[in-house]
Amino acid sequence: MSKGLTSRNDDYSQWYNELVTKADLAEHSAVRGCMVIKPYGYTIWEKMQAALDTMFKDTGHSNAYFPLFIPKSFFSKEASHVEGFATECAVVTHYRLKNDGAGNIVVDEEAKLEEELIVRPTSETIIWNTYRGWIQSYRDLPILVNQWANVVRWEMRTRLFLRTAEFLWQEGHTAHATEQEAIEEAERMLEVYADFAENWLAVPVIRGKKTANERFAGALETYCIEALMQDGKALQAGTSHFLGQNFAKAFDVKFTSKEGVLDYVWATSWGVSTRLMGALIMAHSDDSGLVLPPKLAPVQVVIVPIYKNDDELNRISTYVDGLIPELKAKGISVKYDDRDTQRPGFKFAEYELKGVPVRLAIGSRDMDNGTVEVARRDTREKVTVAQNGLVAHIEQLLVDIQQNIYQKALQFRTENTTEVNSYDEFKRVLDEKGGFISAHWDGTPETEKQIKEETKATIRCIPLNNKQEAGVCMVTGKPSTQRVLFARAY
């Protein structure tokens, strides 16, 4: 491991790339656009999965699994859906290889699939084709299903975690008897995402609706949570879609209501992906490395002994051997790093790079005094604490760190959210400060497109429960009833 990390000020992109690889979260694979998620990174993802999965179960959902491959014909059944995804689909055309006689393995042209298969970029089509067989009556509804899966979107430009050709996610797909119920479901799941982002990732998010331009292909309404990264760019952290009856109509999924009326089923879908790892990294980390929220950190407390000889180490280890079970009993994950091959300073730097929230350093001086040095990763403060009462101190410290990094991110977002009233001011703030910009917009896709072309900023969302206020569009001067949030985005 080489020393040092490019600083965020020098080159934010490079800082991010180095951090992801040096902190052992992920690395590039031999396959274009595809990454290897390493054990340390995957452990964080598993913790996210576990928390989200519990939240899905608590809201009545069950997991299932649908195929990786989707018959090409399914895609063309929903017009806007196919249009949205057509340009980034991987397609399976053959099912066999052969030896060409010259020692090369080639595709066997005789083994051509009668119907080509799409590697799923999302699963609405295969799932709604399946739901047709599951639903006849209002008694079969609602269907509340989630799947954890990989999907493939052949992106032109990729970045570790933020946009990869293959990524891991969950996709919820629900079916309802009424429009109202489906809308409520979409809103409920958005709130689950917001809750998760704020209480687990410690990333404050804006809950909002997408404009027509930014809406999911095939949805009537797309709800989203938007987060702000430290470089002033926005990141969409999760989406929840109200799909209306679009997929039910495309796949002919009807049910008989209590009143005996035949109608199409109402749908939602919602998802978050390994992109959340990117949000986690860019929201909190600093020039020394990762800063992880305690609730998602693979290791919450690391203990580093400081000693000159075996006698001193043994004395410290005896104490630590008693301490570890106490911490574990409180549900705290601990690692005792008694490797003799690295010196303490090296270990300090390494665990800072990897974002371990709390570090304990224990030396002979501490053993004499009955103390421990406690360092917190988020503020880099070090304090000496009595061994008596240490466990309670750490327990509280983990709670404090979780809250502190959330508050810090919230303060950053507040300071980097700017109201502007003219297009000139908009452009100036965008270039000089970045962040979210709250401005009046005339509500037309044309104006939104113009702004995007001229400034690269997009409307991230129309916040839910948005304050209504009379104003004029900063570009066209047409009347507007509310401000919307703009930003340059990942």
Add this chain to the structure above:
RNA sequence: CGGGAUGUAGCGCAGUCCGGUAGCGUGCUUCGUUCGGGACGAAGAGGUCGCAGGUUCGAAUCCUGUCAUCCCGACCA
């Protein structure tokens, strides 16, 4: 997919213009001294120069193709 850059030891790089069988830092191994913020000394190991062709007596170096990564653009959850 277009423009630019890069690919040489685990990692970071020099060498490429001007062809002659590969070097530096770090990391790794062993031993010793060290150990409260990325230790020091000594001795060692480690490279099909991204891959495939071609030119040449000889290619990391020149030519062609290809793959991957980074930056810019286009595209996009």
